[in-house]
Amino acid sequence: MVVNRVGDVGVVVAILLCLYHNGSVEYSILLNISSEDQSVIIGFMFLIGVAGKSAQIGLHT
């Protein structure tokens, strides 16, 4: 149960970061992210969500 919540927090933070930096969660806008460190942090937040949902190592039960 705890790992699911950790993964959920990752996805929510990633979506909020997209919204904060680009003002939108439209795909057509997000496809043009050019900042390197912005894509790194958003990518890692999505990766935490993926690890929580798909039982990758570290967040498996």
Next chain:
Amino acid sequence: MEGPTPVSALIHAATMVTAGVFLLLRTHPIWGSSPLVVLVIAILGATTAFFGATVGLVQNDIKKVIAYSTCSQLGYMVFAIGVGAYNLSLFHLFNHAFFKALLFLSAGSVIHAIIDEQDLRKMGALIRQQPTTYTSILIGSLALMGTPFLTGFYSKDGIIEIAYGSYNIEGTLGHWLLCLSAGFTGFYSLRLLFAVFLADSQGNRQVLTLAHEPK
């Protein structure tokens, strides 16, 4: 993530646990420009594939063996994303959904036939009573092991081939770990098949003689 067997067939095979892989596929234009994220994804996927396969080797619960094999296959999919083979990852997700649903539903047939017993050590010799279930598990296991001309062969071999051909550290690491995991997959699939259907009967005699195919 335990549940009744038809629920397991739905959530472990196709819909729930692969949602993470699909999220990663859909968001790849966002993080794809960063080599660090790609490297971490590839290493995470390869280690998960290996970890899931090694844990699956030592489980004695029929559903846990299949569930850890799902974990291993999810590692294959995430690794394929990490080496840039997005189409192969989705292809493996699609193929895996079919043969893993078949395996879970057949496991449900076995568990129901011997009155809710899930322990592999208390099964055996069910091929007499359940020939159709045996055939289903055999086909699902062969597809999972990557036998040529069955579904698992095309996607799993493609992922390992991409890993071998990528000529960087995560590709080489992934190639070795995924080859070892594929061997372990063959071992625990055949172990499940032998323990349930072919080995000498180990369980309660009255229960095993009354076992039958679902009607």
